[in-house]
Amino acid sequence: MIPILLKALKTGIVTEPAPQAREEWLTRSTEIRNAVLRLLGRALVIREVDAGSCNGCELEIHALGNPYYNLEGLGIRFAASPRHADMLLVTGPVAKNMEQALRIAYEAMPAPKLVVAVGDCGRDGGIFGAGYATCGGVAKVLPVDVTIPGCPPPPIAILEGILAAVSARAAAR
Amino acid sequence: MAIPGLPIFHRLAGEAPADFARVTAAQWSEAARAVRDSGGRLVALWGADRRDAGAAFCVRAAYATVEGLSILDLHVPEADPSYPDLSGLFVPAGRMQRAVRDLVGLEASGAADARPWLRHGAWGDAEYPLRREFDPAATSPSAPGPYPFVRVEGDGVHEIPVGPIHAGVIEPGHFRLSVVGEKVLRLEARLGYTHKGIDRRFQDFTVEAGHRLAGRCSGDSTVAYAWAYAQAAEALLAVVVPPRARWLRALLLECERIANHLGDLGALGNDAAFGFALAHFSRLREDWLRACDRAFGHRLMMDRIVPGGVAADLRADSRHGIASLSGAVEREARTMRDIYDEHSGLQDRFITAGRVTPDLARALGLAGLAGRASGQAHDLRADFPAEPYDRLAVKVATHPAGDVAARVRVRFEELFESLRLVRAILEGLPDGEVRVELPDARPGAFGVGWVEGWRGEVFVAIEAGEANRIRRAHAHDPSWQNWPVVEHAIMGNIVPDFPLINKSFNLSYSGPDC
Numbered sequence: 220m221i222p223i224l225l226k227a228l229k230t231g232i233v234t235e236p237a238p239q240a241r242e243e244w245l246t247r248s249t250e251i252r253n254a255v256l257r258l259l260g261r262a263l264v265i266r267e268v269d270a271g272s273c274n275g276c277e278l279e280i281h282a283l284g285n286p287y288y289n290l291e292g293l294g295i296r297f298a299a300s301p302r303h304a305d306m307l308l309v310t311g312p313v314a315k316n317m318e319q320a321l322r323i324a325y326e327a328m329p330a331p332k333l334v335v336a337v338g339d340c341g342r343d344g345g346i347f348g349a350g351y352a353t354c355g356g357v358a359k360v361l362p363v364d365v366t367i368p369g370c371p372p373p374p375i376a377i378l379e380g381i382l383a384a385v386s387a388r389a390a391a392r
Numbered sequence: 393m394a395i396p397g398l399p400i401f402h403r404l405a406g407e408a409p410a411d412f413a414r415v416t417a418a419q420w421s422e423a424a425r426a427v428r429d430s431g432g433r434l435v436a437l438w439g440a441d442r443r444d445a446g447a448a449f450c451v452r453a454a455y456a457t458v459e460g461l462s463i464l465d466l467h468v469p470e471a472d473p474s475y476p477d478l479s480g481l482f483v484p485a486g487r488m489q490r491a492v493r494d495l496v497g498l499e500a501s502g503a504a505d506a507r508p509w510l511r512h513g514a515w516g517d518a519e520y521p522l523r524r525e526f527d528p529a530a531t532s533p534s535a536p537g538p539y540p541f542v543r544v545e546g547d548g549v550h551e552i553p554v555g556p557i558h559a560g561v562i563e564p565g566h567f568r569l570s571v572v573g574e575k576v577l578r579l580e581a582r583l584g585y586t587h588k589g590i591d592r593r594f595q596d597f598t599v600e601a602g603h604r605l606a607g608r609c610s611g612d613s614t615v616a617y618a619w620a621y622a623q624a625a626e627a628l629l630a631v632v633v634p635p636r637a638r639w640l641r642a643l644l645l646e647c648e649r650i651a652n653h654l655g656d657l658g659a660l661g662n663d664a665a666f667g668f669a670l671a672h673f674s675r676l677r678e679d680w681l682r683a684c685d686r687a688f689g690h691r692l693m694m695d696r697i698v699p700g701g702v703a704a705d706l707r708a709d710s711r712h713g714i715a716s717l718s719g720a721v722e723r724e725a726r727t728m729r730d731i732y733d734e735h736s737g738l739q740d741r742f743i744t745a746g747r748v749t750p751d752l753a754r755a756l757g758l759a760g761l762a763g764r765a766s767g768q769a770h771d772l773r774a775d776f777p778a779e780p781y782d783r784l785a786v787k788v789a790t791h792p793a794g795d796v797a798a799r800v801r802v803r804f805e806e807l808f809e810s811l812r813l814v815r816a817i818l819e820g821l822p823d824g825e826v827r828v829e830l831p832d833a834r835p836g837a838f839g840v841g842w843v844e845g846w847r848g849e850v851f852v853a854i855e856a857g858e859a860n861r862i863r864r865a866h867a868h869d870p871s872w873q874n875w876p877v878v879e880h881a882i883m884g885n886i887v888p889d890f891p892l893i894n895k896s897f898n899l900s901y902s903g904p905d906c
């Protein structure tokens with residue numbers, strides 16, 4: 220035992236200081252993960268709320284989970300409870316029958332309470348407009364950070380919108 | 393359809409085989425009984441305010457018999473806005489009648505369930521959005537009140553409320569599960585959360601432009617809705633679409649069916665804790681949607697079918713791409729089916745879960761894909777084949793077991809059949825025009841459309857008003873028929889199997905919430 224300890228002490232520490240990070244070697248997906256980490260210090264958690272969409276936007280949000288887009292690989296995941304979410308991703312013209320549930324979900328969410336409105340309906344009610352049964356867009360009910368146009372927006376546009384909301388808040392800090 | 397004692401039906405113009413007759417209240421009930429006794433089914437039921445057209449209110453029912461659609465029209469006077477209840481003969485009529493009351497203010501006299509369905513409080517009790525005098529700016533909304541769910545009582549019984557916002561990325565609705573331990577005694581759904589006022593919104597559109605709204609009743613069935621709408625519009629305009637447009641419409645419909653079945657087959661594996669399946673099927677679905685985007689210019693194929701034909705021809709260089717991808721998808725899906733069949737853990741979850749026997753399916757009117765998985769061999773593509781289906785000999789997939797496993801099996805078989813149809817359509821696609829000009833609509837002209845979407849029969853009825861505008865249009869989703877059956881399918885199963893059983897039906901919320 221003593222010879223082993225003496226050997227270790229005599230040799231000392233030879234490890235050289237760590238090099239600086241080579242930022243230019245970062246891949247795009249790492250940059251995205253880092254942007255999310257800078258804002259939140261952890262993975263981005265999203266609560267999706269269908270506030271009366273035709274389900275078209277949901278189909279494209281689902282597609283973000285497929286192996287081509289690999290959303291979870293970017294450090295972004297969906298949660299069941301708004302209490303665990305950093306962002307509400309809201310679709311639909313906000314049906315009046317969903318208005319109360321949407322408000323409750325928003326109230327339950329902790330800071331930073333990001334809100335992204337998805338699709339033409341989420342933007343301004345889209346083809347359904349504002350009527351006896353629809354509010355005419357997410358911004359009529361909640362403060363919206365980013366609006367993603369399209370009917371429905373393709374998956375890559377939804378991802379771009381999610382990242383835009385994250386980087387806008389990061390820049391505002 | 394000939395029913396003794398009923399007025400003669402007249403044949404409606406158009407692609408859908410449909411007869412129309414005006415009936416009295418007694419004939420309304422008598423015809424319903426005759427249809428039920430002959431094995432027919434209720435397709436849709438809706439109401440209208442026709443006081444501006446010099447008539448009263450009316451309630452209409454569309455039935456499917458072996459001869460096609462029979463549409464009954466019953467005038468309902470303003471002084472006594474009621475009509476005979478059909479829910480004792482056809483279970484799905486119950487919720488449709490509640491919707492008619494909420495929107496038009498006509499009562500089904502004698503109906504056991506008088507609770508509101510679509511009205512959650514966004515408009516007042518005596519305000520009816522589909523009446524002419526309704527003013528959206530002058531409604532008296534109230535906060536959503538308590539909804540009296542049917543209570544199950546007994547030792548150890550408790551309720552699990554779920555929704556309207558569900559755990560996953562899915563549409564909203566409320567489920568009330570009454571359980572003892574893990575076992576579900578009763579499920580009651582309350583829907584209507586995504587009600588967007590589509591029937592009233594149609595009145596802001598012209599007959600020529602309404603397909604865009606119809607195509608957004610349920611986004612996963614946008615092709616089926618747009619086609620049913622186009623059929624109805626073309627029927628009332630007396631327009632015949634060119635052959636190439638008909639073949640392209642069938643191509644779009646089969647592409648939609650393939651995309652949905654690929655998505656569902658992956659999700660069903662995933663809901664039985666087999667994530668591997670979701671990874672592969674979601675990859676195949678993405679390949680398929682990208683090919684659809686290249687061929688038609690939209691991943692979900694929205695707004696491709698228009699009254700008069702299709703919006704654009706198939707992109708020239710994409711024909712070979714779809715054909716070869718359909719072969720590749722079929723090879724991979726056959727491998728996946730072998731993996732499913734041999735995976736004992738998966739089959740253990742699928743077999744016997746959520747069983748709906750053929751007798752129960754017939755009694756409750758289970759429609760479409762879920763109906764075929766419970767032995768109900770109805771498929772409009774085979775029962776009433778219009779060009780090009782009359783040349784394609786569609787093989788109807790059925791299974792008698794009625795459990796999750798049967799609904800998975802029918803999806804696989806329909807997927808393979810649709811992939812074959814896609815190749816056959818590309819092979820036989822005739823040359824020529826893809827769209828014709830539309831004439832002006834005659835005020836009062838009426839037409840219907842009826843299409844076998846991936847989930848089941850989509851039905852659309854349109855009545856034209858002045859200046860080419862829509863006076864009244866109604867779009868019907870097959871989920872109206874199937875939601876009440878899900879409540880039966882879950883009985884006696886355990887709570888953790890509810891998501892799997894529900895997914896195996898994969899019903900629309902937005903479509904029936906309209």
